[in-house]
Amino acid sequence: MAKKIVLLAHTGQVGFELHRQLQSLGSIITVSRGDVDFLDSDAVYKHIDELAPDIIVNAAAYTAVDKAETDENNAFALNRDLPEVLAKLSVTHDALLAHYSSDYVYPGDGEKPWSEDDLTGPQNLYGRSKLEGDLAVESIASKFLIFRTSWVYAARGNNFLLSMLRLGQEREALNIVSDQIGAPTPARLIATVTSLCIQKFMASNNANKLSGVYHLAPRGFTSWHGFAQMIFERARAEGVTLALKEDGLGQIESTEYPTPAARPLNSRLSLDKIESAFGLAMPTWQSQLCLTFDEWLEMNKS
Template sequence: MSESLDRTILLTGVSGQVGFELARTLQGLGRVVAVDRSALDLCDLDQIRRVVREVRPALIVNPAAYTAVDMAESNIDAAMRANGEAPGVLAEEAKRLNAALIHYSTDYVFDGTKDGAYVEDDAVNPQNVYGKGKLAGERAIAASGCNHLIFRTSWVYGSRGKNFLLTMLRLGKERDELNVVADQIGAPTWSVTIAALTANVLAQAVTAGDGWWSEKSGVYHLTAGDSTSWHGFAQAIFDYAWLDRKPVVKPIQATAYPTPAKRPANSRMSNDKLASAFGLCAPDWREALRLCMAEL
């Protein structure tokens, strides 16, 4: 990525929350070829190879994934193929082209039993199919030997798609009272924050020397600053929401709201490695939420 600006960036999942924002923030860093699922389906490994070989990118950015966490428990093959096998194929093709790969992973690779914030080299122990697939994807990328950055993020939301923010706003208009889990802790992370920090990292790669990718390749945590519970997140959403009538948000335990996929109780992840390697500081989750709500 240190050559001339005449480079091609293949961006997957452009219709998703993070992909939509990346299509904007990556402008100026190269010629962005943005594809959605109809053009590149992560469950079709042959199609992945064909598209990469046709585009011949200098960089692949892959925010696409099987993100239906609960559905993954009963649709294991598709989830593992999209989240585990497909990233490995992208990495293999990147290695063949001497290209680099940026991929996004999740807090769900951890079991949530740690007291403090997770760091990148903490032991992984995913508790659901989604987390197991994402961990398999991380390992396949590392095994390929390609230049890569894997950004683990958490509790992603934005102004489009399916996410906790939009669900709360919809339910808040329909109900006077909402029960929200209060004993799971993490960092709500705006899709715009992820895209902006990614673009900042890539801007450094563009101006760096030839050894930048080999020096920086690896796993990094990339979440909003500080943390809260789902209940705290919901309360903050309604604090900022322009609703004529705001619902009462009651805290409940996760055991009172059983889901097919088990979630970690602690999803906090430290961004210290990201700050040290790239000099970047993610905004506090409350500030990012305020900006997102202003956009809505």
């Protein structure tokens, strides 16, 4: 029997890709903010309870990291309270809950890649709200997959890739932070891996043993400056007209670019657990950027 999948926030950059990737797993029922107020826990429970899902995939989140510092109520409502409600629904319907978290739950120091069992220690309010969402899911749900991702981008939406392409066409010089290290993660990879993991989870005889927290990112690491550098290399190679001069990409440290919310310097994530548990071999961030850039090119053909 085909599974009934409830997908929250299908129009965001991750939700859009999930909507494409999950089609083969069952019938998808999308739930947007136009259908129900995600800030109203009772309304969310009632709405999704009536749908009787087999799988719940939560792509809804508060992602405005700096704004969260002064918008605590909404950040926690979306990043903690909503996952808590979905976890309760997953128990009610014996459903699998797939939820997304962040590298921001870790302290962000050192150079060693974080593993899923490392001590957490968020540096900002956004990170705290994501961590509390994780803890709520872990304490309530019996069948769940929490995917902690980093530096999410896509060929659509609002993200670093599109910001760089826009600024590179407007300015002759840019300075980009070079002391924050992580793995740029395209939304399409998140959706593809989510689909594979859900399939293996649902087919497993020991599905409950697969429940847990997993890092979901490509192989390898770079800085924001390194990421920008490759974006502009690809742009020039593909004939994209840039105002940015060949030597116009400068490096700065985080202290020279202060933001309301502190950013982790170390966003490296170990992938050993997800690769071992689900038999995956994660691709490199460079190969994923090439794929995403090609998609952007296709979408922006004049």
